[in-house]
Amino acid sequence: MINQRIRTAGVAAFITATLIGSNPINAQQELTVHMNETIAPIQPTMYGIFFEDINFAADGGLYAEMIKNRSFEFTLPMMGWTQPNSDRHSFNEESGYALPVKYAEGDANQNFIRVQVKNAEGYELHNEGFRGMGIKEGEAYRFTFDAKQMQGNVSSVTVTLLNDAGKSIGEAIIPVSGSEWASYKAELIPNETVMKGSLKLTFEGTGELGLDMVSLFPKDTWKGRENGLRKDLVQLLADMDPGFLRFPGGCIVEGRTLARRYQWKKTVGPVEERPNLINRWNTEFEHRLTPDYYQSFGLGFFEYFQLSEDLGAEPLPILSCGIACQFNTGELVPMDELQPYVQDALDLIEFANGSTDTPWGKVREDMGHPEPFNMKYIGVGNEQWGPEYIERYKVFNEAIQFKYPDIIIVSGSGPFPEGDYFEYGMKELKKIGAEIIDEHYYKSPQWFKENATRYDSYDRNGPKIFAGEYAAQSVAIASPENKNNWDTALAEAAFMTGLERNAEVVQLTSYAPLMAHAEGWQWTPDMIWFNNLESYGTPNYYVQKLYATNRGTDLISITQDGMSLTGQDDLFASATLDSEANEVVLKMVNTSDKPKEIVLNFEGKKVKSQGTVQVLRDDSLTSENSFDSQEEISPVTKAISVKGSTSKQTLAPYSLNVVRIAFKK
Known part of the structure; x- marks a missing residue:
């Protein structure tokens, strides 16, 4: 069920006073909830x-996956990867370089890269992630890759997580050996949270190393x-x-x-x-x-x-x-x-x-x-x-x-x-x-x-x-x-x-x-x-x-003067019974800029004296949620009362209201 956030009585009272006191309320609208006859089942697949x-x-x-182009299969096989200290295209002494190698035909995993390390102190291979890497302090990350020694004595790979300033926030050293492909793994626990981190690989020794399926995942x-x-x-x-x-x-x-x-x-x-x-x-x-x-x-x-x-x-x-x-x-x-x-x-x-x-x-x-x-x-x-x-x-x-x-x-x-x-x-x-x-x-x-x-x-x-x-x-x-x-x-x-x-x-x-x-x-x-x-x-x-989360199991009707509410006077409504919870569920939408005072009349079943209403609303139609205000517009749950077979409700301007009231078997 929806995460119901029951507000304190003081906050609820403030909301009610604001809704009712700031705008003139239209004349009462009498709505009838017909609970004695179901129209059709609500399919479990109704909302997906x-x-x-x-x-x-x-x-x-x-x-x-946090590595972009982990197996070097993009149309440009090195997309997502950079070699900031590689001097292969200059006349300076080379630190090393990586080149893609096609070693298989068919659709899947055709490429690996051959890393030529000439100066272990200078060569680096970086991956930028997907618009950076979101890295969380104290959480564990699983780093894996496939490798084989091709020439020389490259004996280990150091993986380093970098913050957005390029500083190390966690690293691991992984020994590599053998001329056949093997899989390697390490766990990293960073000491800083960053939105746009990246990953760096460096190498111990010189020579050529094959790399493929370089991958980084959160463990959680x-x-x-x-x-x-x-x-x-x-x-x-x-x-x-x-x-x-x-x-x-x-x-x-x-x-x-x-x-x-x-x-x-x-x-x-x-x-x-x-x-x-x-x-x-x-x-x-x-x-x-x-x-x-x-x-x-x-x-x-x-x-x-x-x-x-x-x-x-x-x-x-x-x-x-x-x-x-x-x-x-x-x-x-x-x-x-x-x-x-x-x-x-x-x-x-x-x-x-x-x-x-x-x-x-x-x-x-x-x-x-x-x-x-x-x-x-x-x-x-x-x-x-x-x-x-x-x-x-x-x-x-x-x-x-x-x-x-x-x-x-x-x-x-x-x-x-x-x-x-x-x-x-x-x-x-x-x-x-x-x-x-x-x-x-x-x-x-x-x-x-x-x-x-x-x-x-x-x-x-x-x-x-x-x-x-x-x-x-x-x-x-x-x-x-x-x-x-x-x-x-x-x-x-x-x-x-x-x-x-x-x-x-x-x-x-x-x-x-x-x-x-x-x-x-x-x-x-x-x-x-x-x-x-x-x-x-x-x-x-x-x-x-x-x-x-308020689907119900059986459709019933809710009417005003015998008519469904389909936008007359800016009011829309539908109703269901939830036979599993023994509750009647109403969805009422007020699309006007004024509150609406309604009277709900329940026919066909006896309802209990208390229920809830979940209200989703905002005063401004241009309002949005955001990363800085993630629940600016989110449901607020309040208790409501029923007297006999009647409940009076005030629907706030620009609001979706979901009412649930238990009924007696």
């Missing part, structure tokens, strides 16, 4: 998480897994109690070209055998060019499934349908060459769910998880549109349904919530009998408020809806000036009452994108922001968290 490797969300973010990762995930970021996700985890993203699935699409089979097995791939977002936006943005796939499909399991969330992988991003090349695989793509989908189901006697089930077992992941959903395509998508989707749909009839297939309606692409896709997918259709919308806050009734008219017997990517844009789609301000979050809160009210149709929802590095982002807005040391949830995060 969309993850995409954009904004340095994986390498440099959730995946806790999520669940203590060696070389695992960044703990604070996963904790923010776990605190949301998500119903599903969609991965590995949106457009990242498609690739700019088919050759650069996401291929899940290349992301499982030993980490050192997974090939690197340039990230499709590296130079997508002129305003944020990031040519050093690559995917190491240390966070691969196994890790995504494992994370889903950790979070108690249904895994929802999305696969390429044989069409590259249509905003880029739109490259198509010919229909007579589509079978390998379809086989990838079938093999993924076997990897996730198959017995250890199957080829891909055995791969899962070898990775340490003999039990199946019990995947129920699979997505085919991300934001594809037009006849080309429908033609290919039909092939996937037929093959998956034939071999795995219990798997639920998620299709897509394209990148927009209206227009020709959308109308065509919805029409054709309905003809096929699609089970779940993914809709995406990046629109203004006003659009979100005006579309709280979007699903009221959807066919209750038609396909179910996955609101798979949505976020209010304060300026415009993909504008670098977009903000995660209270205006956007409040509009999303209002819209989400419409998602919940239509739980008969809408069964999965997720905000997007999920994460952004403060210095490595390409797209805004984003739900969670982080730097090398810290992370925080935006107001949008807290809206999502409040809905997800």
